Amino acid sequence: MHIQCQTVVDHVIQARKSTRPNKKGFMLFRDGRGMICLAIGDEKTANPTIFKLENKGIGKIYSAFVGEGKCSLELNLPGGGKANVLISGGEPSELKHFTEICQTILQFPEKAHELRINSQSFGKKKPEEDEYESESDDE
Numbered sequence: 001m002h003i004q005c006q007t008v009v010d011h012v013i014q015a016r017k018s019t020r021p022n023k024k025g026f027m028l029f030r031d032g033r034g035m036i037c038l039a040i041g042d043e044k045t046a047n048p049t050i051f052k053l054e055n056k057g058i059g060k061i062y063s064a065f066v067g068e069g070k071c072s073l074e075l076n077l078p079g080g081g082k083a084n085v086l087i088s089g090g091e092p093s094e095l096k097h098f099t100e101i102c103q104t105i106l107q108f109p110e111k112a113h114e115l116r117i118n119s120q121s122f123g124k125k126k127p128e129e130d131e132y133e134s135e136s137d138d139e
Helices: 092-107 109-114
Strands: 006-012 026-030 036-040 049-052 058-062 071-076 082-088
Touching: 058 092, 071 092, 092 109
Parallel strands: none
Antiparallel strands: 006 082, 026 036, 036 049, 058 071, 071 082
16 A cells, blocks of 8 residues: 655654655555555655554554644654654545554554555565466366
C-alpha cells in the first residue's frame, strides 16, 4: 500500500534533527518475516527509513484531522526511543484506511497477521500466482 503525501520523521529525545519533508509519501509492506512495516518514500527511494509497526511499534495514533489529509503516529523505537511520523497532504480515504490498519495493530496485535497489505516486500513485486502453474501429466 503506497500513499502519496508529505511525511516528516521527528526523532523525540534524541540529538537528531527532524528529517526533511519527504513528498514521495510512504508505503506499508510486510518484511521477510511477515511483519508489517512502514517505509518513508516509495519503491524508487534508495535508502528509505523503515519502522516496524508490530510488536508494540506503534505508541499512539493521532487521527483527528484525517478528513483534512493529516495524521501523526508516535512510534516506539528499539532501545526505548520514540519517533513521530507527521503525515500531511494525503488523500483522506487512503489515510483513513491506513489509520484503521494502525488501530488494529495497536488494539488487537494478535490480528495483525490477518490484515491484507497490497505490497508484500519493499522494492520487490510479488510474483503472480500464474507464474507457478503446475504441469499436468495428461499423456
